[in-house]
Amino acid sequence: MEKQQTPFGFHKLIFILLILLSVSMSALGRDILSDIIELKIESHIASGGNFDSVTVELPNLTGKTLAKVIEYCKKHEESSEKTGELSEKWDGEFIGGVEVGMLMDLFLAGYELKIKGLNDLAASRIGGMMLGKTPEEIRVIFDIKEDPLCKKSKSPKEGERFARDNPWAFQ
Amino acid sequence: MSQQDLPEECWELILNRIDHHSHFESLSLVSKQFLSLTNQLRQSLAIVDPTPSTQFPISDFLQRFPNLKVIDLTECHNNLNIILFEIAHSPVLRLESLNISNKIRFPLRGLVESGLSIRNLRVLSCVNISLLGDGDLIKIARSFPMLEELDISYPEYCLSNDSTSGNEAYVTDVGVEALWSNVRNLRKINLSGNYFITDGSLVGLSLNCVLLREVAVKECALITRDGIEFMLRNSPDLSVISVRGIDILPASLRLIDSFTCARALSSLDLCGSAISNDFLCAIAKACIPLKRVSFDHCTNFTFPGISFFLQVYQSLKYLALVNVHFLTDQHISDLSRYLSELVAIKLNSCYKLTVTTLFTLAKNCSLLKDIKMERTSMRQVDCSMQYAKNFKIRSLKARYTQMTDECLDKIALVCPNLEKLDLRYCSSVTGGGISELLKSCPEIRHLMISDCGGIKSLGTGERLLKLEVLGAARSGFNDEGLVTIGKRCCNLMELDLQGCVALTTTIKEVVSNCKRLRKINLKGCSEVVFPIADWMVSPSPSLKKVIPPCYDMISVNQRELLLRHGRPVCQG
Structure with missing residues (x-):
């Protein structure tokens, strides 16, 4: 068994x-x-x-x-x-x-x-x-090529709002 | 291969392994895929004060995290009704648990509103609410019929009744009746600290909520032995019971008998009760499936009673014997034979116990992880004692123990895998002792050395990669000591230096070296140069909470600016 x-x-x-x-x-x-x-x-x-x-x-x-x-x-x-x-x-x-x-x-x-x-x-x-790594360090370690705030997908205004709200989401 | 080829579900599996969502902040900024994944994996959200004065859209977050199950409003005091209203009207939310503790007034309107749409709420926590009354409880009972866990413990009583709502500002049997007649699936309830609840509530709950498993009725002055006895006899699934100060005299045979009837009882907390050896023997003979036992501050029993009890219950996982004065090192040595399954033990305020007890437990209890021995005596080490290393012990609380460096040194050798150590109010410990400790115990994550005037620095040595929380309020830390923190503690997340008046230098270096620092407390460090301009340009992007040396040294405008960077300045 x-x-x-x-x-x-x-x-x-x-x-x-x-x-x-x-x-x-x-x-x-x-x-x-x-x-x-x-x-x-x-x-x-x-x-x-x-x-x-x-x-x-x-x-x-x-x-x-x-x-x-x-x-x-x-x-x-x-x-x-x-x-x-x-x-x-x-x-x-x-x-x-x-x-x-x-x-x-x-x-x-x-x-x-x-x-x-x-x-x-x-x-x-x-x-x-x-854990404990910056986004850039994680991208380097795992060979990830992208940035979520790139202007292609998000309008500058939207990106700005994201940057403002994001820290609050992780209080 | 390039890691970008990894399928999305693989990344999900990996990110799911990360135990706390605070780590998601950095991950969410890695890529669009990571942002979307971390948003989906997020299950709990705490909304805190103060929020930026600009309109703060909670609904944005509710949309961003579609799988939220737990919302914590404990530290949110402004606009509570509006926030609850938004939660109630969020089309995506499947909320299961809500915490609205620590409020001056119960947010009745918002809660009733939310009750209409989150009727499936399973867990509601309303601890420490002023002006909590029967009316509120009736509304809760009607709004959330699917509730399984409710905590309304320790309301703060106000002398003047709330005249505007006509609500009696305390909970009585009337409120609890609404509960047991509407919420039939209740499994867990905490009524501790509600002075006006009587035995009638326990009778009602026992008879109507057949699934009831956990009941806490500490500090309920009107609840008597009869109520407890009724509950023990009539709630067949009852597995956890916490009461305080009931007298179980040898003569109260019916009460003793009722404990032996509770066939599912696995956790028993009789804090402050007069128990007797007869009672302990009766429970021992009944062989109920006990796993957790707390006899804190209990009286009227002696060593043979507890010895017989533990001899029968050798599979106990948790044992608390706080303030049991007769216990000596020899007693613990005798008892430790029966404690082979024990995971946690609490022996606070047993003032005859010394560090020998700690070594005995380490030697004989191979599964022990968590030891609390506050207010015992750890001054001297018995050199003739045989030491055995215990690799399981993770946490030791030893406040007010007059700990010496010599003693600490031995403890570090016996418990090499310690992760949490609390040495507050141990003024004999010096920086040298701490330095040696950190060498022997490389796994330490939490170190509490507040109110240890003898500790001036962490000493020199390797970097302390594991150390996350350092509490050193009112300790002897000076400028040189601060440098050792900056150099060695690169992964620090919380730093408390409140009241370290010897500090005079700028703490900029520490903050820029500790890249993960989230909270820092400098209250009362009046000589510290507080680099307000540096905080604005964020030397440490992770910083979330700042308590400055003096609240008024930061102007309203500056506070507002910091707040907009997600960095509230608190009064502490």
């Missing part, structure tokens, strides 16, 4: 790896497919594809990211069999040393592969990185 509750098991990831490497998969049982892979394969077969040579594309997943994802899942599968105590500290160290680009990739991987723990962990870390 314990094993079934892990959101995304290690063996499933191996399976994704196999898919990525386009290894034949007919020998593997369907029951271990995660929802998302299952859906993708179903749509692949429904559109007349060959079951033996299905490839599932996972956007933004480089080998380096995947290695990290596997590291995460493996650790969590291990620790869920023992105690939950260890994982909090391990999670902190795991996510703490990651640079921004990789962090965003991990977040997306968690999101796309529906690995909730990883998704939450990366989201918290990204959120934490935003």
Whole structure:
């Protein structure tokens, strides 16, 4: 029972790896497919594809990211069999040393592969990185190119009102 | 990849992780997408005085934040009826909770108006209102039939009745009757401090509000043991009860028996009551699902009684034993065996307790996070004592404890993950002690050292990235000390230096170094050069509230100008 509750098991990831490497998969049982892979394969077969040579594309997943994802899942599968105590500290160290680009990739991987723990962990870390920063610093860190008060969308008067009201909204 | 490619729902997931909306101010200025997302995620809004004298459109905010659920008007005193009217007529609002505490007059008209459109209001808080009467309560009951939580505690009584409305300026059983006959879904009610409510109200509530779970009736002089007993017997779901000063004598068997009938009771607060060992034993034998217990200022019980009680309730999360004079360090050492699940403990004013108790608790209670030991004795450390580090303890309140540097040093070693520390009125602590503490406890966020005359600076060392709130009113801080704050506390959000008369320099440097500073209090720092011109050009864009050395030193025009920058000048 314990094993079934892990959101995304290690063996499933191996399976994704196999898919990525386009290894034949007919020998593997369907029951271990995660929802998302299952859906993708179903749509692949429904559109007349060959079951033996299905490839599932996972956007933004480089080998380096995947290695990290596997590291995460493996650790969590291990620790869920023992105690939950260890994982909090391990999670902190795991996510703490990651640079921004990789962090965003991990977040997306968690999101796309529906690995909730990883998704939450990366989201918290990204959120934490935003605290106490000026808007300009946040734009630089996360490579965001835009200004809400740009004159294109808001009339100068509207922009002025926004600038006046905005501090009040955060009293 | 460019992060701009991230889908909107991903950013939403990330921004949702940010725990307080005060961080949204900066985020809202990042991009249009962020502005829209933060506006949607915002659930609570506090409207405060003073507002700019120009017409201030609350409705703009109500439109800007479409998912607002909580509005707090506690610090808003002008134009209350107009604001409530706007809230009531906002087409987008799905309000669930409204707080209109601390008012001189109950904003009846605006509230009735809003009742017409926010009938789904679940939580209403009206604490500390002068002239709150039965008429008001009747209107509340009729306007908000879906109410689940109501707090009308501690009204401020005025001797002269309000003659204009013909309203009796206090709540009696008549008002409470309107409540229990109209608001059937009531789960939580706080009637504390309403002197004219009698047992009849409790009977009515018990019989008619079947979902009632939480009741507070502290300082209700006319409520007797009979009312409490009736409620305990007739509200089967009652899980939280707070009363004050009822005498549970060994002879009052029926009352004792009624406590054992409350099968859902999880939180029991009997502040100031005369309880007995018999009562404690009876409750212990009843095995009710107690998680929180408060026997503050209780009398007529002794160590064997409380020991037997705690031996049975070993899963308690919260225990308060304020002003229980017989407790010694040895007693706590004996009791701590039963407190393995405890998360918070309050032992204020147990004057025989010393720092040894703190170390015993740290050693034996592995889940403990929050300790209050105000007005105990922390003067001397027992050197023979074995220390065990406790990584869970986050908060320690130790006001009026005659704390010494030596003692503080040991505490810092035992509790390395402390986040909040309150040392107010500990005049023996020096700057050296605080400096060492900050080395050993790098996680400290709140540090209260007000009224500690011995502390003149934070000392030198690494930058204190975690420190957000520093309360140093009437402490010994001088100009050199102020420099240490500016240098080390770059993430400070609140700074209180009220009454630090030794300060003579300009505080401009501190403000420009602390980029996140939101509130600063300089009241009574009469020698401080207050750089009024600098405040205008905002050296610290986050600054929200300024209390100058002297209110009159800032002219009306200057105040108006600062106000328009969202920076109200307060009298403090």
